[in-house]
Amino acid sequence: MDSDSYLPSKRLLGKVAVITGGARGIGAATAKAFAQNGAHVVIADILDEPGSRLADIINGRYTHCDVSIEGDVERAIQLALDWKGRLDIMFNNAGVAGPDGSITNLEIGRLTSLLAVNLHGVVHGIKHAARAMIDKKTAGSIICSSSSAAIMGGLASHAYTMSKEAILGLARTTACELGEHGIRVNCVSPHGVASEMLVGAYKRFLGNPDLKTEDVSKMVSETGSLLKGRGPTVEDVAQGVLFLASDESGFITGHNLVIDGGFTAASNQMSFIYQG
Structure with missing residues (x-):
């Protein structure tokens, strides 16, 4: 489904968002959906050429950002503050696949590199987004990308699965703390995009x-x-993130929105029993 088939409704009118990993894929689709709905978007990524091009298209801003480096994430959020004076939405979307293979051969160095992006990057995003939102007294929304692999075993590598399940726990604990400031923390878990x-x-x-x-x-x-x-499409996930970013989900926090066409909820292998 093409993103143009979604009619903009200005659900984020005037809100300011930072999206890590926003240069392509789910991040880019979400950046477009946010902008179509009235948000000012900062794209933070290591892919400078597509990131800058997309930022120009949506009248946003681009900054080079390696989420494993805390200072890069802090600078991305500061760019939003310098540009518009506030931060309403943080989408921690950047991630890498990491090493495949048996647990018996897992190289800890490669695992450490994956966790630096997939998990530490999310910690950096929540930490500095929360600081900005508390300082500006913004009842903001923080959204983190997890995965169906965090719910069902055998869908991805050990390293990737570990990182995505850790994100679910992190989102729940930070939702507990940050709710005192009106800040919501949720996850999206796509499957098969x-x-x-x-x-x-x-x-x-x-x-x-x-x-x-x-x-x-x-x-x-x-x-x-x-x-x-x-x-599933990247636009399906973008619409889920848009909902969690908007005031329509104002009483939802500590939640994991699974976008999987029901894959992790039930088996379709016995569907014949419903026939006839």
Whole structure:
């Protein structure tokens, strides 16, 4: 589904957002959805060319940001404050796939590198977003990208799964603390979205370097959802993040919004029992 098929409703009118990993994939789709709904968006990423180009398109701002470096995240948030004087929304979206393979061969150095991005990066985002929101007395919304892999075993590597499940716990504990300031902390957990990361994983697992995005989307629509013939898109996830960023979710915190077409909720392997 194309992002243009969603009608903007100005649900974020005047709000200021920072999106890490916002240059492509789910982050870019969310940046567009936020801007279409009236938000001022700072894109923070290590992909300078696509990030800058997208920021120009949505009349936002771009900053180079490696989320594993705390100072980079702090500077991204400061850019929002210098630009618009406040921060209302923080979307901690940046992440990497990390090492595959058996736990018996897991290289701790590579695990440490993954956690520096996937987990420490989220800690940096929550920490500095919360400081800005408390200082400006903004009842803001912090959203973190987790994954269906945090809910169901066997969907991703040990390292990636560990990092994404840790994010769920972090979101719950920080929701407890920051609720005193009116700040909400929630997660989104997508499944099967044919992002660059997932397509790369399928290429490795299936040993097929020629796989395309549409090939992965077709596989997911056939086996990774209760909704037959309907695969997930980056825009589906962006709409979930938009809801959690908006005042429409004003009484929701400490929650994990699973965007998986029902995959982790129930099995479709026995669907024949409902027929006839």
